[in-house]
Amino acid sequence: MTNIELGFTELLSQYQQSEGLDGFEVGRVILEHKDRYIIKTPTQEFDAELMGNLRFMAESKYDLPAVGDWVAFSEFDEGKALIHEVYPRSSIIERQAVGKVGQIQIIAANIDFGLIVQSVNRDFNLNRLERYLTICHASKVEPVIVLSKIDLIDEDTLLTIKNQINERINDVAVVTVSSQTKGYDELNTFLKKGKTYCLLGSSGVGKSTLINHISGKSVMKTGNISSAVNKGKHVTTHRELIVLDKGILIDNPGMREIGITDASGGLEVTFETILSYAENCKYSDCTHVHEKGCAVLEALDNGEIDEGAYANFRKMEKEKEHFESDTLERKKKDKNLGKLIKSAVKQRKNQKF
CATH class of the missing domain: 3.40.50.300 (P-loop containing nucleotide triphosphate hydrolases)
Structure with missing residues (x-):
């Protein structure tokens, strides 16, 4: 087996060279359990954990390894490893x-x-x-x-x-x-x-x-x-x-809930047929719910759009909007909390002097 057979690509190889990661071993995360990972190479598997700076510098889940990720790591004991960096993801x-x-x-x-x-x-x-x-x-x-x-x-x-x-x-x-x-x-x-x-x-x-x-x-x-x-x-x-x-x-474990985040136009691809009619709507900001001159609603009335598909599209679109709103609100709260912590630390330092 080779890294290529494990999914390692030329783009990842170029990144490895450009970032000077040649001194580390490279492997793929095949199992994740809380803050422990199993890394696979063509010849061996390693029980791994994160380097301290990678753990504490992570701003979100995106900065931490997931199953399928390629990582730069070093072996510190037989079968034990430390993850230093996560390679860029293709998807x-x-x-x-x-x-x-x-x-x-x-x-x-x-x-x-x-x-x-x-x-x-x-x-x-x-x-x-x-x-x-x-x-x-x-x-x-x-x-x-x-x-x-x-x-x-x-x-x-x-x-x-x-x-x-x-x-x-x-x-x-x-x-x-x-x-x-x-x-x-x-x-x-x-x-x-x-x-x-x-x-x-x-x-x-x-x-x-x-x-x-x-x-x-x-x-x-x-x-x-x-x-x-x-x-x-x-x-x-x-x-x-x-x-x-x-x-x-x-x-993967079976998923009961499949909540939509969709920041990259997935809905537009899945419901391409519905949205192709939207190009002929009277208003550019048409919600396709109640507007006069809505080409989507007209196609729905004429039986050109499946009623079930339209209802599912509307439900998922609302879900996406709610998620985006919740995300902005959570980021705002995190930012305010960060400011509060910094202010408290600064105040404590001033009290010492």
Whole structure:
């Protein structure tokens, strides 16, 4: 195995040279647990922690390592390492942090493809699918829709699901698989050495089973099917990078909430059909809700825009606006707190003299 097969690129190599990082080892974060990390190189894995200055200088989560990151590190004991710097990222898949107003959670870094897995028997949901597509598009990550557990429904039902996807989603590949190995040959055509694939989906949709089929061996533990709900038990408890013979996979715990941050136009890509009508709106600041002369509303009335897609677009757009507002408010509070601390420190120093 080489660093290139692990995903190291020419751009990262150039950064390594320009920043004088040749004196450090380079590796990829394959596991993150609180403030501890597992780093993988072509020959070894290291239990790592952050250098003090990297930890204390970090202004946000963006400055700290995440699964998929490349880092410069030094070994200080057998199998032990210190992380000195995080290399620039080519992409970041993120969502709103659950229960934390105005904050983000990094799902994974340096991703090339997002494999969005939905089971067709119970989990399939077009609105949720559009949410996953939006976080992929915002991250400039190419999405692939994987419909799992197709052996649990009949052909007509599967065809109906595919038609629903085609009516609302354009230019995204759709692959169907089952636990009985069906469909994995097609999925394997997307996998390439040196490329990184992030699995996205709810609990019990079959992500661990998918990894085992792709790898050709039992890499991940899988849960039994519950007869009560006909659903697999969720067994993944942390993010983990798995190096396969062909490509690199990042598995994730199932996500119940997919809060939109979207600072990079993901909504515009996901709902391109809707927003193409917006170019003909009478007002440039049209909200597409109540204005006369709104081309989007006119297309909606004429049946040219799917009502479900429009409702989901509006909901996610509001969510994005709220997140941006919450983020600005939180930054303002942090800034005021910083000023208060500096003032208190200065006052204490003056009292000493």
